[in-house]
Amino acid sequence: MIFLMNIGNTNTQTGLYSDGIISDIKTLPTGEVDSSIIPGGIPCAASTVVPDVRKKLSGPDIFWLDGTCRTGLNMHLVDTSTLGSDRIANIIHLADTSELPAVCLDFGTAITYDIIDSCRVFRGGAIAPGRLLLRQSLHNYTAQLPLIPIFDDLPAAAGTNTVDAMRLGIDRGVIGSTRELIADIKMLFPDELVRLVGVGGDCKFFIDYIPEIEYGGNDYTLQGIRKAWELNVQ
Numbered sequence: 001m002i003f004l005m006n007i008g009n010t011n012t013q014t015g016l017y018s019d020g021i022i023s024d025i026k027t028l029p030t031g032e033v034d035s036s037i038i039p040g041g042i043p044c045a046a047s048t049v050v051p052d053v054r055k056k057l058s059g060p061d062i063f064w065l066d067g068t069c070r071t072g073l074n075m076h077l078v079d080t081s082t083l084g085s086d087r088i089a090n091i092i093h094l095a096d097t098s099e100l101p102a103v104c105l106d107f108g109t110a111i112t113y114d115i116i117d118s119c120r121v122f123r124g125g126a127i128a129p130g131r132l133l134l135r136q137s138l139h140n141y142t143a144q145l146p147l148i149p150i151f152d153d154l155p156a157a158a159g160t161n162t163v164d165a166m167r168l169g170i171d172r173g174v175i176g177s178t179r180e181l182i183a184d185i186k187m188l189f190p191d192e193l194v195r196l197v198g199v200g201g202d203c204k205f206f207i208d209y210i211p212e213i214e215y216g217g218n219d220y221t222l223q224g225i226r227k228a229w230e231l232n233v234q
Contacts, residue, residue, distance in 0.1 A: 002229060003039055005062075006086060006221045007048035009109040010132070011201065015219060017226045022219045027201075033057070045229035047085040047221065065089055065228045072096075072231055074121040087114050089224030090199065091122055093216075096227055098197060101189050105178070105213060106221070107200035109133055113181055118192065126181050131202055134170045152205060175209050182210070 001018040012033050015025040028037070033053055038044055045063040048054050054064060067080030071092050080088075090104040091114050100118045103125075105111065109132060114125040129137070131150060139147040148163050154172060159165030186194050198206060198213040199220040207213050217223075 001042045002226060003042055003044045004222045004225050005033075005038075005044070005046035005048075006089070006225060007033060007046060007050055007053050008086065009049055012053075013218075013222060015222045017222075022222050022226070025219060025222070038062075043229065043233070045225050045233075047089050047225050047228075049084045049086055063229050063233050065225055069228055070231045071122075071228070072120075073116065074119070076121075078122055078124050084112070086221055087112050087125070089221045089228060090114055091116055091224070092227050092231075093220055093224035094197060095120055096224075098195050099193075100195075101192055102195040102197060103182070103185055104216070104220075105196060105198045105200075105203075105206070107198060107202040107206055111174070111178070111200075113185065115185055115188070117189070123188065128174070128177060128181070131170060131174055131205070134174065135166070138166060138170070150202070150205075152208075154209075171205075175206065178206060179210060182212075 001016060004015045004017055006013040007030055010030060011027050012030045013027050014037065015022040030050060030053060035057055047065045065085040065088055067083050071088060073091060073095055090106055094102050094104045095116050100116055102116055104114045107130060109130050111128045111130050112125060115123040117123055135148055138145045145166065148166050151167060155164040155167055159168045196213045197216040199216040203215060207215055
């Protein structure tokens with residue numbers, strides 16, 4: 001049994017891996033993460049994009065996934081010293097479970113696009129702001145625009161009030177940028193079918209509007225952390 005943690009900018013996901021299954025999956029605000037959530041007596045493997053949380057958890061014996069770890073992939077094209085550990089977990093699981101070439105699209109606070117070719121070479125990817133981050137930016141850096149909630153659908157083609165205008169500008173805009181990045185990625189593989197796998201807390205919205213993205217499951221990054229632990233510790 002292994003205790004797994006995927007510590008994100010906004011939320012943290014935990015789970016217990018045993019006999020090929022991740023169970024007891026929980027989500028909590030990253031600000032609430034401390035050593036009390038880590039069970040004793042079993043190994044712990046974690047990924048974090050929040051350095052302060054890693055410092056806070058420096059006491060317990062934790063395997064931390066980072067750019068120095070073995071991945072089972074050819075990583076020579078990228079600067080692994082700056083690569084987020086959540087992205088590393090995603091590409092490990094992508095290569096372990098998908099026909100290649102493939103892209104993992106992780107829709108969270110940021111949207112990450114990570115590409116593996118048919119030779120298991122990690123080709124890099126892209127990072128864009130997610131829907132919540134775009135909302136916060138408009139609210140924080142303007143005098144009158146409100147912080148609007150996340151909606152699961154889109155309003156009509158022209159917003160007749162400020163909230164709907166923001167929804168269109170943000171949500172329709174980020175759908176468009178996602179489609180554009182997917183088209184650019186496909187141009188890297190003109191003679192191959194590129195598989196698109198979507199994960200992350202905001203994934204359902206994008207799959208509804210870009211149906212060629214298939215859902216990877218709610219334990220996708222945790223599975224990559226688990227595989228990294230097996231490659232480096234077991």
